[in-house]
Amino acid sequence: MDTEMRQQPDVLAALADRFPALTAEVARLAASLGGSGGGPGGGPLGVAFLARGSSDHAALLGRYAVELQTGLPTCLVAPSVTTAYHRAPAGFRGWLLVALSQSGRTPEIVDLARRYTAAGAAVVAVTNDGDSDLARAAALTVALDAGPERAVPATKTVTAQMLAVLAVASGLGGTDGLTHAQAATLPSAVAELLADSEGPAAAAELVARHDRLAVVGRGACYPAALESALKLQETTGLMAHGFSTADFRHGPIAVCGPDAPAVLLAGSGPADADTLDVRSALAGRGAPTVLAGTASDALLPWPALGHLGECLTATVRGQQLALATSRALSIDPDQPAGLNKVTMTS
Structure with a gap:
């Protein structure tokens, strides 16, 4: 855990370097949805976040960011509505679904990503493994590339997910999104704390x-x-x-x-x-x-x-x-x- 915590500045620096490219990719996907009442270029009708565990906490940050910056309706998906109660996500056509899984292998998250795609949502996968099942089920993947995380308590993948969802939110436009310059200051700030x-x-x-x-x-x-x-x-x-x-x-x-x-x-x-x-x-x-x-x-x-x-x-x-x-x-x-x-x- 200690070793992986100390890798966070490097992981975040690599993500911060990709920040402009990530926001541009999200902007292009959002514009392709063309929903009325959305963001620039039509944009999504809303943004939903799908996650479990620590990933759910990163998703909550994403929800804050999207609501603050764009005014779009947002929600945290309740997976059991579909998996246990068998309610199809028919109302999410034209939405963006941000699915977070550190491993990209949690069956529930992968299955729901596929179901939301079938229902007409565009899925953004946020995962450490760019070749995972979740990545293959998504229209766009934000690969964290944090390297293997062996400690059970997730650390470097969580903060990487947090920076990733801030990039997704910034890609949706609006006001006061995290900028590349601001993202670039985070690695040194984290390094200072770890010292x-x-x-x-x-x-x-x-x-x-x-x-x-x-x-x-x-x-x-x-x-x-x-x-x-x-x-x-x-x-x-x-x-x-x-x-x-x-x-x-x-x-x-x-x-x-x-x-x-x-x-x-x-x-x-x-x-x-x-x-x-x-x-x-x-x-x-x-x-x-x-x-x-x-x-x-x-x-x-x-x-x-x-x-x-x-x-x-x-x-x-x-x-x-x-x-x-x-x-x-x-x-x-x-x-x-x-x-x-x-x-x-x-």
Whole structure:
């Protein structure tokens, strides 16, 4: 896990170099759909995301990006609607379906990509393997080319997927999409974080004293909160749960107290002030907190980037926390009990 985490700057740099080509390919595919009310050239009627596990968290970032930049209707596909309830995706003609699978071999994702294609959607595959079944089922493939990922907790493929979906969103046009120049700054930002071992170790010392915790974020940090909670679950077995800050206030904050800390992810976006504000309520409950983000007092800082790419820096901080906590608990993060690298959901 540690080795693969440290490969992220190189993986992201290679993707960032391809960013203009990727956005151009997406733009051409989108224009070919020609749906009314869509983006430039007609464009898709809407954008759907299909994923499971960590890939689902990258998909959520993609949904944020597309909605913010284009105003197109977006959704996260519920795979069981088709696979278990046998409802054909007939209403998705003229839509773009972004299907994410790190391996490209999950039967459920591959099967649904084919079904959505048959229903008239154009499928973009985001996968580490450009020769996978998923890639062959798609109209366009964004191959991550991150190299083999052997650790069960996915790291470099997740942040690569996040950058890939930001490229897809930028290819759809609209306003305030991630630019090539902004994408090019992410590898060095991630490398700077990976050079910091003191902050993760200090945060892990607090987290390791408890058996349950909340991971909270909003906007660009919400997908990172879900992914960070998953990494803590996988590597340590702790009962970690990710929340949107807005949802957290509506009741789940009650789980936090002296015996249940909260990890707060708050960057430089307009939704992050809400996460910083929740600290006072947590203090009133006596809940220990670990702050990660752009605030001056963050234990796990990252640079203020001012765009959705901060989801990647927040995610890397979550990876570091999970790895450091597993080490503090003397748990091997590479061999989580009862987990496999590829989950063959069907």
